[in-house]
Amino acid sequence: MVHSWRDSVPLSDEQTLVRDSIREICQEFDREYWRERDENEEYPHEFVETLSDHGWLGILIPEEYGGAGMQTTEVAVMMEEIAANGGGFSAAQAVHGGIYNSTPLVKYADEELKSELLPKVADGEVAIQSFGLTEPNAGSDSTSIETSAERVSAEQRSADPSDVTASEDGDEYVINGQKIWISRVDATDYLVLMARTTPREAVDKRTEGISMFLVDVEEAYDQDALEIQQIPKTASGFVHSYEMWFSDLRIPADRLIGEEGRGFYQVLDGLNEERLAIAAECVGLAEVSLERGIEYANEREVFGRQIGSNQSIQHPLAEAYTETLAAKQLLYGAAETIESASQKETGAMANAAKYRAAEAAFAAADAAVQTHGGFGVAREYDVERYFREARLTRIVPITQQLVLNYISENVLGLPRSY
Ligand SMILES: Cc1cc2nc3c(=O)[nH]c(=O)nc-3n(C[C@H](O)[C@H](O)[C@H](O)COP(=O)(O)OP(=O)(O)OC[C@H]3O[C@@H](n4cnc5c(N)ncnc54)[C@H](O)[C@@H]3O)c2cc1C
Incomplete structure (x- = not known):
């Protein structure tokens, strides 16, 4: 794994611990594991259970209910790592709901339900x-x-x-x-x-x-x-x-x-935080795509030289890298200021981060497929899966157009268009 160019955002000790722990867990699930899940369309139960057994599905649940009581940046680190270590966007999506669906309960459920359910979610006994x-x-x-x-x-x-x-x-x-x-x-x-x-x-x-x-x-x-x-x-x-x-x-x-x-306002309440986690999943997808593209570009020789020595191979990868870096800075910047910034400021940043991160994922996956030539569509090189996922990130959980609608209206002060 080429981690050095990925580790561009300074992390606190706690965030570094999250990153390293998730990386370690992800090492247990190799490329073959994810390829099989994709081919057979099988939910990655073993992976989710391992994370759950280590308490990671309770990352946002307050400590008083048995969770880790962490914040948005830590979840972003976790989701980026899951995607970047080979699982892609889908691996992150396999656990995403398990983390975020208990947050409205933390904020809005009555005490009895919280004390009954949240500790069970935190220790993996119950899944929401x-x-x-x-x-x-x-x-x-x-x-x-x-x-x-x-x-x-x-x-x-x-x-x-x-x-x-x-x-x-x-x-x-x-x-x-x-x-x-x-x-x-x-x-x-x-x-x-x-x-x-x-x-x-x-x-x-x-x-x-x-x-x-x-x-x-x-x-x-x-x-x-x-x-x-x-x-x-x-x-x-x-x-x-x-x-x-x-x-x-x-x-x-x-x-x-x-x-x-x-209920709709309750959903809106945690939306920016969740959108940043999605952006982190897209950044992780961009990173794994780039990593595979770089690996193949250095390995494959055509006309007696590495294909990576051609600028037509280098530039799309380098360009996608700049997009990924920009999205990453935006998302971690927003995650760090989420406690102090106004909802409007966070909304602008979170939506911009989701937009840029999905575009970065698409650019990176597209470059990785092209770098692989014919093998770009072969299942055994995985980049075709990353490309399919990158396309999906432009649609879920909100389409890119709706993000632009939000920014046009709420940030740029343009008339509502719909
Ligand atoms: C794999 C997957 C998993 C999902 N998981 C969940 C889930 O767990 N729970 C859940 O509730 N939902 C889930 N969704 C639904 C997802 O949130 C919606 O698909 C998404 O919000 C888009 O809605 P839609 O598909 O109805 O598209 P539509 O709303 O029909 O839009 C179709 C197209 O028109 C565009 N469009 C529509 N109106 C405008 C406008 N005013 N301005 C510009 N463009 C516009 C859209 O951007 C889009 O390109 C999932 C979707 C997918 C594909």
């Missing part, structure tokens, strides 16, 4: 890997979600003679609707679900009336109230994504996280 927002009619326009959650009181339920559980269980929400593209449903115990408790037509602002729930996936299957179907896809194939259908799913009212109708 899935977050359900997107719907067939609500992708980028996420406030258009239609999945509904209707509160039914214990009295209403007692009036229903068929409801034998009414007196024991108290108030409930009844959930109906459809979600799409929801990742890691096969690797989770709980799903953080966004649903409308008030229809869009009945609220003053479209961001109101959406609530956040914690759904026990096994319980949903037991009720026969959940169906899922995997979506076949060409990138990140080993992190499965699903369509989900909810029909009369009943969940206890205390599984509402935070305030009814304020």
Whole structure:
């Protein structure tokens, strides 16, 4: 591994420890491991379990709940390392939800739920890997979600003679609707679900009336109230994504996280931090792509000399390096100031970092594929997987166009275009 040119951002002792520990774990999972996962579209259970056993899924959970109580920079270091050490964007995505989906619980769940669940998440006993927002009619326009959650009181339920559980269980929400593209449903115990408790037509602002729930996936299957179907896809194939259908799913009212109708604001609350972690995953993908490109450029000889001695091979790699370095500086700069900067400043930086990092990943993966010539599309050299993933980073979790919309409107003061 050529680490020296990657280690360009000064890290604290704690961050260095994170970097070195994750690097060490990643060494146990070689190129062959990731190639097999990709070919067979198998979720990397062993990898996620190893991280989980070492407590890394609890990196953001406060120490009082058994977690490591670390901050955004440490998560960025962790995610960059996972991607850069061969796993790529998909390996980081395999654990991303497990880290970020418990953060709204830390901020908004009541004490009882927090003390019951967070220590189990921190020590890997329970996984909260899935977050359900997107719907067939609500992708980028996420406030258009239609999945509904209707509160039914214990009295209403007692009036229903068929409801034998009414007196024991108290108030409930009844959930109906459809979600799409929801990742890691096969690797989770709980799903953080966004649903409308008030229809869009009945609220003053479209961001109101959406609530956040914690759904026990096994319980949903037991009720026969959940169906899922995997979506076949060409990138990140080993992190499965699903369509989900909810029909009369009943969940206890205390599984509402935070305030009814304020769920969308709760999501926005941690969005910049999470966006920086995504940027770090893209930077890691750019780095591993560059590393493979450089390796092959030095190794392969054509016309009796290394292909890396041609400027047409050197320059795209060097150019992608400058983009990667810029994205990396931007993301770590933003992560370091996140506690003191205003939400507006952080929003500008986090969105710019995600945009630049995805473009850097694309440039690096493209250069790596071209450097490999025909082997650029051969599975055994991995760069074709990195290229597929790099393309995906321009789409998820938010498209590049929507990032530019945000910057145009909120940073440059241009009129809202949509
Ligand atoms: C692999 C994968 C995993 C995912 N995992 C999850 C998950 O776990 N949970 C979850 O909730 N969601 C998940 N998603 C959904 C993801 O967040 C959405 O795909 C993404 O937000 C884009 O929405 P969309 O696909 O509906 O595109 P659309 O909103 O239909 O957009 C289509 C195109 O039109 C462009 N466009 C739309 N409106 C505008 C505008 N006003 N200005 C400029 N351009 C515009 C978009 O940028 C895009 O290029 C996942 C998606 C994928 C592909």
